[in-house]
Amino acid sequence: MSGIVRWGIIGAGGIARRRTIPALNLISNARVAAVMDKNGVTLSQLREEYGIENCYQEEEALLGDPEVDAVYIASPVKFHLEQARRVLDAGKHLLIEKPVALDAGEAEELLRYASGKELCTGVGMVMRFHGGHESIRKIVRDGLLGDIVSCRAQLTCWFPKMDGNWRQVKAIAGGGALTDMGIHCIDLMRYLLGDEVEKVCGMVDHKTFDYEVEDSVSAVLRMRKGADCFINANFNIPDEAAHCPLEIYGTKGSVLAYDTIGQDGEGDIFLTVSDSEKGYASSQVRSGTDGGRKLPYEQVNIYARQLEEFSACILEKRPARTTLADACQTMKVVDAIYRSSLEERTVYLD
Structure with missing residues (x-):
């Protein structure tokens, strides 16, 4: 070759x-x-x-x-x-x-x-190849946010019923909003945190459309190192109304990203690092903050x-960066979310 x-x-x-x-x-x-x-x-x-x-x-x-x-x-x-x-x-x-x-x-x-x-x-x-996500991964790995406590990732689109669309047929697509969009959020959490999922609680719903696959998914993933990750995926939110947030909160700061979880490699990212050693402030004043420092990153075609x-x-x-073994781990989480919703219980992963 x-x-x-x-x-x-x-x-x-x-x-x-x-x-x-x-x-x-x-x-x-x-x-x-x-x-x-x-x-x-x-x-x-x-x-x-x-x-x-x-x-x-x-x-x-x-x-x-x-x-x-x-x-x-x-x-x-x-x-x-x-x-x-x-x-x-x-x-x-x-x-x-x-x-x-x-x-x-x-x-x-x-x-x-x-x-x-x-x-x-x-x-x-x-989504692993987004320049901003690569920067966030380094920030987390370098410990700039401290111990990771809570995260959120959302990916949505407006996907009304369309005759003949295979993504709306369960036997062909395997699932709906979760397998098509939520899977990116799950994989991104695993990748950014360098951690695996220990257990899940999920709710899989048909809220808006009457096709076979789900149009709405919400799930909580407890990671092995202790962080809780909230995942939302929807086929029933208008594109103009969505900002597909990615949020990571730790004991020393946070990263808030908007419109980075998508196909364009764009979006805004804000980093806040706090002095967690200064002690408890009973006033808990948050107004007047600037929302963090806007983080520069290389914008690329992902x-x-x-x-x-x-x-x-x-x-x-x-x-490769995205191996079949990696994909198997993410698919286990997807299956666990479906099972959790069906059985209305917490599902543990091996």
């Missing part, structure tokens, strides 16, 4: 067309070699829009293309496990969109299948950064 990874894409409509293909055109160590989609109209449009010559309607054709080194899977979740197996059997490196599979059992099955193969594998947990780093991992034969 030369210094450029040649990518094939399975499921070239949707997120691949909106984000991944444009991102691949921004980086120097990768390029689009082939795309596959069942929709012939989509393929014709991609050929015209991006000049992609190798357009296939069958997976086998793309996987048999010798010009393809790695494959990005962005198909409906129902097909992830079997398609990923075929990619690995074809000797191609694998980056698969979240959720990695319909449930934790399928995710672990894929992890076992990939084990021992000398291929780079990873999952598209793209999809391009993810693909650039993953391509470098392939070329340098090193593990």
Whole structure:
């Protein structure tokens, strides 16, 4: 392989067309070699829009293309496990969109299948690549906020009922607001805190729309080091009304971020560091504070950064930042939230 990874894409409509293909055109160590989609109209449009010559309607054709080194899977979740197996059997490196599979059992099955193969594998947990989130992670790891006490992460959108939309069909998507959006919040908490989930309490609801999957999720995650993380994911909040907050509070300060949990790599972050040694103040005056110091960070295309780093991992034969093992841990939390809501109890993780 030369210094450029040649990518094939399975499921070239949707997120691949909106984000991944444009991102691949921004980086120097990768390029689009082939795309596959069942929709012939989509393929014709991609050929015209991006000049992609190798357009296939069958997976086998793309996987048999010798010009393809790695494959990005962005198909409906129902097909992830079997398609990923075929990619690995074809000797191609694998980056698969979240959720990695319909449930934790399928995710672990894929992890076992990939084990021992000398291929780079990873999952598209793209929020990890936000420049601001990387800064927050360093602040937490450096102890600037002290011991982490409480956190909150929210990701929402307005997603009304649409005939034929596979994300609203449980057997195809696996779930709704939790698997599509809340999963990013869970993974981000694990990543930023460098911690794992010990137990969960969750509420999964159909509040607004009458499709099969949930449109609202609220959950509390107790982390092993003691922090409580509040997760909200919604398909029923208008985009204009949402700011998708990320909040981390510790014994020495806080980080408050707005609009960073999203697809654009943007948003504002405010850092407050307090003198926790000064003692108790009975007045508890909070008015008049400036909300913290606005934190500068590198704004990047998070999809391009993810693909650039993953391509470098392939070329340098090193593990990806977002591994299949990581994805399995997050899927276990997702499954626990569904179980907690169904059984109306706290669910402990191993």
